[in-house]
Amino acid sequence: MDARRIIAHLRDGQTPTQDELSWFAKGLADQSVSDAQAGAFAMAALLNGLGEEGRVALTLAMRDSGDVLQWTLDKPVLDKHSTGGVGDCVSLVLAPALAVCGAYVPMISGRGLGHTGGTLDKIESIPGLRTDLGESGLRHVVKDAGAAIVSASSQIAPADKRLYAIRDVTATVESLDLITASILSKKLAAGLEGLVLDVKVGSGAFMKTADDARALATSLVNTANAAGCPTTAIISDMNQPLVPSLGNALEVAEVMRTLTEQRGGPMAELCAALGGVVLANAGLCPDVQDGANAIAACIRDGRAAEAFGRMIAAQGGPVQFVDNWQRFLPEATVIREVTARESGIIAAYQGESLGLTVVGLGGGRQVETDMIDHSVGLSDLLPLGSKVTKGQPIARIHASREDSANRAEAELRAAMTIAPKPADIPPLIHERIG
Template sequence: MDVIDVITAKRDGRELTPEQIDWVVGAYTRGVVADEQMAALAMAIVWRGMTRAEVSRWTEAMLASGDRLDFSGLARPTTDKHSTGGVGDKITLPLTPTVAACGAAVPQLSGRGLGHTGGTLDKLESIPGWRAELTPEEMRRQLRDVGAVVCAAGGGLAPADRKLYALRDVTGTVESIPLIAGSIMSKKLAEGTGALVLDVKVGSGAFMPTATAARELARTMVEIGADHGVRTIALLTAMDTPLGRQVGNALEVAEAVEVLSGGGPGDVVELTVTLAREMLTAAGLTTAKDPADALADGTAMDAWRRMITAQGGDPDAPLPAARERRTVLAAASGTLTRLDARAVGVAAWRLGAGRARKEDPVALGAGVTLHAKPGDPVRAGQPLFTLHADEPERFDRAAEVLADGYEIGGEYDPLPLVIERVG
């Protein structure tokens, strides 16, 4: 094979053959194909797109570049959830133990935050003692004993995707639905789960700002799952406003514990229960305990405590808190009609809750508390936000972005939390 032939074929709008795809992905992973050559191919894919057959084979080639976990011997059926990321999206935390409490095994491989969206591992690392790195043997044992695990993906899973993702990030080739879908699905399929539910976010705080783009991404990923024998469905869910009332690592853990205790914000509870029901149905557990009951009767909380303890965490330990706080007050009275998810995410990032580079540390107690959500009545002088940071000099820049991130007016016409189901 000649990499120039592969690049020019896609540049000219031709469909790549399975042999070309297998070779170029494997050769790039081994270092035979140079970064600049793969960057040229990625840009050609951005411009020319891929057919369903190409995307499926591309995903398979990235899967073949590394290890695949196998949980087929477990007594419970496996099911997993993936979110495309948002602001205040702490759903994995209450969802994973809730689904385990209803009879499934949930092997949840998660990541860290970058930019304005938070990472599940960063949130869980605010729990004293909790560790993200597990071996496949430890994962299997915890799934057998607890039914739930949230941990980091090992370096052996889809190494082609890890290398290609870093390249796309610096070559302007991130925004390609075939490449995004192949990246997500190669990692999720490598987990070895039997069923997969995708939470594809739509709105200002999401990677996909429009329902049209989100729907295309959802459809592509559902097709990849079907082509690889994994029952896959997707929900398009709203991310124009943050989920819940807490944005920031330890703040979101505390809110997730509220949900597991039978309380918490209505939108977080609704999405947790909706996704849990989809996961159980996809796994074939149609007569399982209802997730709402698991939250109400304490069995989801019991599974959470076992899951955290199994990974070295202390579920009773105090969570980190920021050293400083500042309250932002409403400038007018009326109804909160807009609360921009991206603005809140950027504010939390500026307060120290996120990172600009993968190697940056995060301030575990930093973030934003929301005292009102769209549709709520507010009065002039009422607290709208509480900002949490270790360094008070961070407050002004966070407040600056929030000032343009909300509106107080009259009528409010919300998006439904669950917009559409695909698959």
């Protein structure tokens, strides 16, 4: 086959065949397809689309460009994926909760992207914990602890890794077909028997409008199901942080409060909703509501916390982390309280701006080689609709230096709207797809 012919077909509005896409994906993985050819392919896909059949074919081709895990376990292998938001640490709660409820969870996760925090960066706030376990390490932790949260090996969907980097520099990131294939090729390579997707919408999400979020959720669900993995998506709100903290160690602290202090709130509610769907789809519960009740119960009674502790220890973290988590998490050098300059009601957050504030503090990467400061971020943010009086604390800044805290305070104030009247607060869960 010839890369030029495949690109020409796509340029002219013809969908490449499964064989052509398989050949092209292998060429991406082994470098026989050039960067220029990969960029031309991505632009043609962005402009003309692949159609549903082509989207499925590309997803499977990218999945099969590397290793595809096979499991011989006595319980279903399930997972969850989020499209990214701010203050979203659901994975750290849901993975052990699903394990308690009868699933194995090999969660291959990513690092921070743009304004959103990465699950790997968050969990690596825990000293000693390793996420680069390789396939044998992943299998060992999943079998022993029921769940693992790890990075993808170089052999998982290598075609996607190459194409993703090229999309980033060729203005083709926004292609719905390529987004779908990128997300699902890695998830399907984990050998899943069921998947639930948390598609975010709002100011702190990549998808800012309901129509865009619905289009992505539908594309992901239809493609995953056509590829043989039972999948449902929930569109959830990201017009405010899911938990009142943004930043790696600060979000792990919120996870521990949810797991050990029965804090409840939006994160626990969303965990139950997502878990209920995937448990019901896998036949582990009679219906979605029973599944949601099972997830909520294991968080409430401490079984999810115990499972989290087993997973942390199995991945090299402290054995007593759950009992003494405050002792292990890093603290910032500068902690500053921010107070309201006027009375009113918290009416809006610019979620993307909040996320970029954390990146500016050092809690995310501006270039790939940046080192993460796990201790920095924002905490104690008040939820939308909160009444505040002048001088009342509205947040805390955790920074490494005073000048960083000064910058973060100005950005935080600009990203928060205090109004005289309340604004409509969107529901946490907008809709379910599939």
